[in-house]
Amino acid sequence: MGTQSRSRRALHWIAFVVLLVGAIGTQTVINGAFERFTPTQEVQWVRSPEVMRRLVLGFNSVAADIYWIRAVQYYGATKLSKAEDKDYNFLFPLLDITTTLDPRFNIAYRFGAILLSEGYPNGPGRPQDAIALLEKGIRESPNKWEYFLDAGFVEYWWHDDPKAAADWFLRGSKLSTAPNWLQPLAASVLAEGGDHLAARVLWTQLAQTAEQEWMRRTARTRLQQIDAQAVIDQLQPIVNSFYDKANRFPTGWDEMTRAGFVRGIPLDPTGVAYTLDPVSGAVDVAKDSTLYPLRRGL
Amino acid sequence: MSAVLIVARGVFKDSIRDRVPYNLLFFAVILMAASFLLAQLTAGQDVKIIKDLGLAAASLMGVLIAVFIGIGLVAKEVERRSIYSLLSKPITRSQFILGKYLGLVLTLVANLAVMAIAYYAVLAYLDWQTPANIKLGWEAAAIDPMLLKAFALIAVELMLVTALALFFSTFSSTFLSAALTIAIYVIGHFSEDLRMLESFGASPAVAMIGRGLYYAFPNLAPLNVTAAVVHGQAVTAQHMLLASGSIGLYVAVLLVASTLIFERRDFK
Numbered sequence: 001m002g003t004q005s006r007s008r009r010a011l012h013w014i015a016f017v018v019l020l021v022g023a024i025g026t027q028t029v030i031n032g033a034f035e036r037f038t039p040t041q042e043v044q045w046v047r048s049p050e051v052m053r054r055l056v057l058g059f060n061s062v063a064a065d066i067y068w069i070r071a072v073q074y075y076g077a078t079k080l081s082k083a084e085d086k087d088y089n090f091l092f093p094l095l096d097i098t099t100t101l102d103p104r105f106n107i108a109y110r111f112g113a114i115l116l117s118e119g120y121p122n123g124p125g126r127p128q129d130a131i132a133l134l135e136k137g138i139r140e141s142p143n144k145w146e147y148f149l150d151a152g153f154v155e156y157w158w159h160d161d162p163k164a165a166a167d168w169f170l171r172g173s174k175l176s177t178a179p180n181w182l183q184p185l186a187a188s189v190l191a192e193g194g195d196h197l198a199a200r201v202l203w204t205q206l207a208q209t210a211e212q213e214w215m216r217r218t219a220r221t222r223l224q225q226i227d228a229q230a231v232i233d234q235l236q237p238i239v240n241s242f243y244d245k246a247n248r249f250p251t252g253w254d255e256m257t258r259a260g261f262v263r264g265i266p267l268d269p270t271g272v273a274y275t276l277d278p279v280s281g282a283v284d285v286a287k288d289s290t291l292y293p294l295r296r297g298l
Numbered sequence: 299m300s301a302v303l304i305v306a307r308g309v310f311k312d313s314i315r316d317r318v319p320y321n322l323l324f325f326a327v328i329l330m331a332a333s334f335l336l337a338q339l340t341a342g343q344d345v346k347i348i349k350d351l352g353l354a355a356a357s358l359m360g361v362l363i364a365v366f367i368g369i370g371l372v373a374k375e376v377e378r379r380s381i382y383s384l385l386s387k388p389i390t391r392s393q394f395i396l397g398k399y400l401g402l403v404l405t406l407v408a409n410l411a412v413m414a415i416a417y418y419a420v421l422a423y424l425d426w427q428t429p430a431n432i433k434l435g436w437e438a439a440a441i442d443p444m445l446l447k448a449f450a451l452i453a454v455e456l457m458l459v460t461a462l463a464l465f466f467s468t469f470s471s472t473f474l475s476a477a478l479t480i481a482i483y484v485i486g487h488f489s490e491d492l493r494m495l496e497s498f499g500a501s502p503a504v505a506m507i508g509r510g511l512y513y514a515f516p517n518l519a520p521l522n523v524t525a526a527v528v529h530g531q532a533v534t535a536q537h538m539l540l541a542s543g544s545i546g547l548y549v550a551v552l553l554v555a556s557t558l559i560f561e562r563r564d565f566k
Contacts, residue, residue: 057487061524062354065347069339104529106437107343213432 047093049100056101064102071095071108075115079122088124092116095133099140106144109137113150114218117158119293127158145182148172153202156189157222166190181205200226224269225291232274232294235266235283239276249281301389302397309401310408313367318405319412321359326416328355333420345424345440349528352417353448359413360406360456361483367405368463369475371398372560381565392557399464399553406456414449438530447533451521454542458516459483461552468559485511486518516548 046052056063071094078086095112099105113130115123134151137144152168155161169186172178188201200223207219238261242250250256253265253276265273272289276282285291332351336344372395375381384394418441425433425440438444462482466475491498492515495508520541523533 054488054491057484058518058522059354059358060522061350061528062347065343065350068343069336069347073339102525104525104531106529213435 046097049097052097053100060101064098064105064108067094067098067101068105068108071098071112071115075123086121088120088126091124092126092129092133096136099133099136103140106137106141106146109133109147110150110215113154114215117154119158122293125158127154130154130158143175143177145172145175145178148175148178149182149206152186152189153206156202157199162189221290225285225294228268228274228285228291229294231266231268232283232285235262235274236281238262239281239283243281249278250276251278252276301393302400305389305394305397306401306404309371309398310404313363313402313405316367318363318367318409321363322409322412322416325355325359325413329416329420333424345421345428345436346528348420348424349445350524352413352420353445353452353524353528356410356413356417356449357452357455360410360452361459363409364402364406364456364459365463365476365479365483367402368460369467369472369479371402371464372467373472373475376565385565391561395464395468395553395557395560399460399556402460402464403457406460407453410449410453410456414446417445438528442527442530444527444530444533447538448523448527450538451523451541454545455518455521457549458486458518458545458552461549461556465552465556465559468556468563482515483518485515489515489517490519516545521545 046055052063052067053060071091074094075088075091078088078091091112095108095116098108099112102108112133116130116133117123117125117127119125131151131154134147134154137147138151141147148168148171152165152172155168156165166186166189169182169189173182173186185201185205203219203222203226207216207223239249239256242256242259242261250259250261253262253273256262256276257264267273268285268289268291270290272286272291275284275286277284285294329348329352333344333348336347336351372381375384385391389397421440428440433440459479463475463479466478470478485492489512492508493512496502496505500508520537523537525531526533
């Protein structure tokens with residue numbers, strides 16, 4: 001009886017292992033066979049933030065976190081994808097739902113605004129959506145001076161509108177919680193207009209005051225872009241002077257170096273060589289540099 | 299009173315025997331796994347998300363236990379026919395109902411207390427792991443005593459869900475009791491919408507019915523202070539007292555109604 005019981009138990013174990021291996025194997029076959037049918041595009045089942053707020057039955061905060069993670073993942077995956085036409089269409093709806101579910105989700109407004117305004121192909125290039133998101137944040141938390149600062153940034157950096165930027169900074173500076181440098185910043189932006197100096201002041205301020213490391217990192221990258229643009233502004237006339245002398249543009253930095261126009265291959269602040277187009281003579285940051293692309297008119 | 303406590307103790311022991319504490323292990327595993335995974339995915343929001351996730355998991359698990367054990371409190375005794383021997387003892391039906399209720403509430407509160415300890419342990423670990431400059435960006439400290447207010451209001455919500463499950467189980471089947479309890483729980487989260495039906499274009503008659511339902515059903519929204527405590531916003535003592543007091547009255551009404559129905563039931 002004992003032996004019979006033992007062999008039955010062993011049989012059960014063997015059946016368990018064999019069936020489990022079979023189930024996993026079948027799943028693997030299914031994955032291989034149906035891979036081509038998996039959706040390649042992101043799907044957003046519920047588009048209305050208000051409907052979603054009702055559907056989550058009081059679990060708003062954790063649902064907002066899930067949407068936040070989705071937004072960050074969606075942005076990252078789209079940015080890193082090799083697709084020719086990158087589609088960031090769901091970014092704003094995802095951030096809109098996140099901030100409706102948790103209206104005090106500070107970072108979703110601030111980080112979201114940066115992601116939304118980022119120029120194509122590194123982002124959707126929709127500064128107007130970024131402003132709309134920040135305005136929503138201001139309606140929920142009217143005393144958050146940081147949202148006014150961010151909206152001013154978007155106006156200054158992406159809309160090239162120093163007047164609108166200064167207006168945001170001034171409005172923010174009137175809040176009791178605002179730091180004392182916000183009002184002078186408005187004046188500085190107005191005085192400098194589109195000059196690099198005002199941009200440098202803005203990003204330096206953010207690099208020093210941002211609460212989150214990724215925001216400080218973004219600000220540092222922007223400062224490096226400003227430095228890179230300043231170097232390009234110096235290099236371009238040198239390349240043009242080569243043209244004046246040779247009646248053609250140089251084939252590259254090696255020729256410029258041999259001809260004594262530059263001392264060596266110029267590198268951007270991340271250590272990647274600037275590109276020199278032999279046809280148009282345009283100097284730019286390389287596409288594989290983390291500083292690419294530079295904002296037009298920087 | 300001692301009869302009530304004897305019944306309550308029985309329910310508590312039963313829940314231990316039914317392996318209810320296993321959910322605590324599940325809770326701890328969820329929190330710990332989440333804390334390691336989320337740090338990679340959330341762009342510096344791991345502490346906020348762990349706080350949200352912990353409170354949501356504690357609430358959800360509590361509601362599931364309250365519903366699925368609550369509906370069996372009376373039904374099981376009837377099914378097993380142990381109700382006959384119980385009622386032949388010197389115990390009134392109201393004591394029986396109250397004892398059953400207190401026993402499950404005791405189980406849920408003990409559960410919640412252990413979850414709160416695990417929750418704070420994970421948050422303390424995150425606090426210890428995080429450099430001081432990163433902590434400057436946090437809206438509230440990781441080990442924030444304010445979070446206990448959220449746990450307290452979750453306990454109040456669970457007391458209501460238990461009372462609902464017990465109430466329905468005194469006159470209907472277990473399946474129907476579960477469905478009705480969950481329905482009231484869902485309606486409780488839609489209360490504000492019931493009151494504002496007019497703004498959704500409802501006719502005056504429907505809007506009036508909506509307002510009537512709003513006052514008849516408990517409003518669970520004020521019990522949800524997760525967002526406030528996680529963002530370091532104040533939750534006043536007045537809010538805590540009003541929200542708990544209102545639900546406490548609903549609980550009392552449900553217990554009285556349960557007793558009235560149960561006293562009319564014929565077990566001969």
